[in-house]
Each structure stands twice: as structure tokens, then as C-alpha cells.
Amino acid sequence: MQMEVRKLTVGYGAAWVLDQVSLQIGAGEFIGIVGCTGCGKTTLLKAMAGLLEVQSGEILLDGENIFSRRFDRAVLRRKVGMVFQYPEYQLFAQTVEKDVGFGLKYSRLSREEKQERVRWALEQMGFSYEEIKDQSPLSLSGGEKRRVAIAGVLATKPELLMLDEPLAGLDPMAREMFLEFLEGLTGQGVSVVMVSHNVDALAQHAARIIGMKQGKIVMDGSCQEVLGDSRALRTIGLLGSEAAQTAELLLANGVLPEGAAKRRGLTPALQEEMENVPVEEKRILPGSGLPVTYEALRDEIIGALTGEKGENR
Numbered sequence: 001m002q003m004e005v006r007k008l009t010v011g012y013g014a015a016w017v018l019d020q021v022s023l024q025i026g027a028g029e030f031i032g033i034v035g036c037t038g039c040g041k042t043t044l045l046k047a048m049a050g051l052l053e054v055q056s057g058e059i060l061l062d063g064e065n066i067f068s069r070r071f072d073r074a075v076l077r078r079k080v081g082m083v084f085q086y087p088e089y090q091l092f093a094q095t096v097e098k099d100v101g102f103g104l105k106y107s108r109l110s111r112e113e114k115q116e117r118v119r120w121a122l123e124q125m126g127f128s129y130e131e132i133k134d135q136s137p138l139s140l141s142g143g144e145k146r147r148v149a150i151a152g153v154l155a156t157k158p159e160l161l162m163l164d165e166p167l168a169g170l171d172p173m174a175r176e177m178f179l180e181f182l183e184g185l186t187g188q189g190v191s192v193v194m195v196s197h198n199v200d201a202l203a204q205h206a207a208r209i210i211g212m213k214q215g216k217i218v219m220d221g222s223c224q225e226v227l228g229d230s231r232a233l234r235t236i237g238l239l240g241s242e243a244a245q246t247a248e249l250l251l252a253n254g255v256l257p258e259g260a261a262k263r264r265g266l267t268p269a270l271q272e273e274m275e276n277v278p279v280e281e282k283r284i285l286p287g288s289g290l291p292v293t294y295e296a297l298r299d300e301i302i303g304a305l306t307g308e309k310g311e312n313r
């Protein structure tokens with residue numbers, strides 16, 4: 001699947017919510033979208049899923065303009081899947097099995113194939129199919145509902161999977177498993193686009209990050225480029241990843257060589273900013289023993305500083 005968004009402009013009423021947004025998504029990419037609340041992330045996903053009227057611009061799905069009158073919308077439904085923000089409110093069927101299978105209703109799969117898909121999707125989301133299938137979605141916890149809702153989209157096996165804040169409500173273990181599962185999907189050529197405020201989760205799993213501000217794409221680059229650039233992240237109202245912040249601290253305290261800073265293009269202004277770091281935070285760094293997070297994040301920090309990926313990444 002290839003998608004190309006060209007100069008997309010979307011508005012509600014008088015104001016533009018997306019302003020001339022352009023981007024390309026290739027097969028097997030894992031893209032994270034970051035930006036403050038209200039900057040247009042959900043609107044962009046909905047538009048790419050073909051769910052919105054747009055003022056101008058084009059969206060090409062494998063070369064076909066989805067707004068063209070000749071475009072067959074069944075192609076869009078088959079290739080693109082979207083997990084909405086708060087998907088747990090969209091469960092409605094009597095049983096989990098029916099809910100997860102809903103998106104397959106009109107597919108040409110046999111009954112058995114559909115059942116296999118539902119089983120697969122539920123298992124990917126950490127459920128035992130036999131135990132969960134006959135339960136009412138209403139009887140589940142918030143996090144379970146969310147996982148069932150995600151399974152419903154997975155069951156359709158989209159080539160482009162878009163997820164709007166899917167991590168909220170998942171515990172750390174479920175979150176990690178889910179992210180690794182998504183990475184596995186990209187290995188099979190599925191493109192994943194995930195909106196998340198969890199910059200550290202994106203730092204570990206997404207290869208490319210798109211930063212948005214007030215309806216525009218203001219950053220689009222490799223994970224290292226975008227998340228390593230704390231200043232740029234601050235300008236869109238986000239702090240850098242934990243690794244990038246720690247890297248700054250280490251640099252400012254002379255733990256890492258100046259050359260590393262130059263290679264990353266960290267400026268004296270940044271170092272100056274670090275003067276304002278509280279004394280307690282500084283004391284734990286050089287000399288008497290590095291903070292625990294340093295060891296844990298070492299590879300990532302060096303990656304953030306040098307633009308290279310660490311060994312275990």
C-alpha cells in the first residue's frame with residue numbers, strides 16, 4: 001500500500017483545521033504522529049480514512065484519488081483500517097465475537113475463515129478466544145473493551161492501519177506487547193500510523209515521526225532526527241523523549257564529549273537552558289554514579305546524540 005496526501009485542507013466552519021498538509025506513506029512504515037491537543041491529528045487520520053469532506057487537496061491510495069467520483073470506496077474499506085480515539089464507546093454487538101467480526105460481515109471469506117480471523121485478532125490482543133468470545137462487550141473493563149475494539153479493526157487485516165491514541169488505558173505490559181505486535185505487522189508490509197502523546201513509546205517503536213502544529217506538518221523525519229531535537233519539540237509544545245532530555249543533561253554536565261553535541265547540532269543556547277536545571281538533578285549525573293535511567297537508556301541516548309541507532313534497537 002502506498003498513500004500520498006497532497007495539499008490537503010480541511011475546515012470545520014470558518015477555521016482551517018488542516019492547512020495544506022502533504023505526506024507520503026510507504027508499505028511497512030511505522031509512523032508516529034505527535035502534536036498538542038487540537039492541532040489536527042485526529043482530523044488528519046479521519047481524512048486519510050476517507051471519512052471527511054475536504055476543502056481541497058488529494059489523497060492517492062495506490063495511485064487512485066479517493067475523492068474521484070470513479071473511485072471504488074470498497075477499496076478504501078478493504079485496505080485502510082482505523083482505530084478511533086476512545087474506541088471502547090463503539091462496541092455494540094451482543095457478544096465479543098460478533099463485535100470483532102462485524103467488519104468482516106460483507107467480506108467474501110467463508111464462515112470458518114471469518115471465525116479464524118476473529119480468533120487471531122483476539123489472540124493478538126492478549127485474549128483467550130474461547131474465554132472471551134461469548135461475553136457481552138458491556139461486561140468488560142475499559143482496557144478490555146479497548147483491546148476488543150482494536151481486535152475488530154485487526155480482523156479486517158488492513159494494509160494501512162491507523163490508530164488514534166491506542167495506548168491510553170493499556171497497562172505497561174499490554175502496551176509493550178501491542179507495540180511489538182505492531183512492529184511485527186510492519187515487517188509483513190503493513191503500514192502503521194499511530195497518533196500518541198507517549199513520545200517514549202514512539203521513540204522505541206516508530207521509525208518516522210511527524211510533528212503537527214495548528215493544522216500543519218512542521219516536522220517529518222526519522223525518529224532520531226525529530227525526537228532528538230528537543231528544541232523543535234518544545235516549539236510544538238512537546239518535550240523531547242526521556243532519552244533526549246537525559247542526553248541534554250549529560251552533555252550539559254560534561255559527561256559526554258562536546259563533539260557529540262556538535263554532531264547533533266545542539267547549540268550553546270540549549271546548553272544555556274540547562275543552567276536552569278535544578279541542582280539536585282545535576283548532582284546525580286557526573287562523578288558519583290550515574291542515574292539508573294542512564295544505563296537503561298544508554299544506547300538510545302548515544303543514538304540521539306550521534307543520529308545512529310544503538311546496538312539493541
Ligand SMILES: Nc1ncnc2c1ncn2[C@@H]1O[C@H](COP(=O)(O)OP(=O)(O)OP(=O)(O)O)[C@@H](O)[C@H]1O
Pocket residue numbers: 012013017035036037038039040041042043044085
Ligand atoms: N466535528 C468538528 N466540528 C468542529 N470543529 C471540530 C470538529 N472536530 C474537530 N474540530 C476542531 O478541529 C481542531 C482539530 O481537532 P482534532 O480532533 O483533529 O485535534 P487532535 O490533534 O486530534 O487533538 P487531541 O490531541 O485532543 O485528540 C480542534 O480545534 C477541534 O476543535
Ligand SMILES: [Mg+2]
Pocket residue numbers: 041042043085164
Ligand atoms: Mg485527537
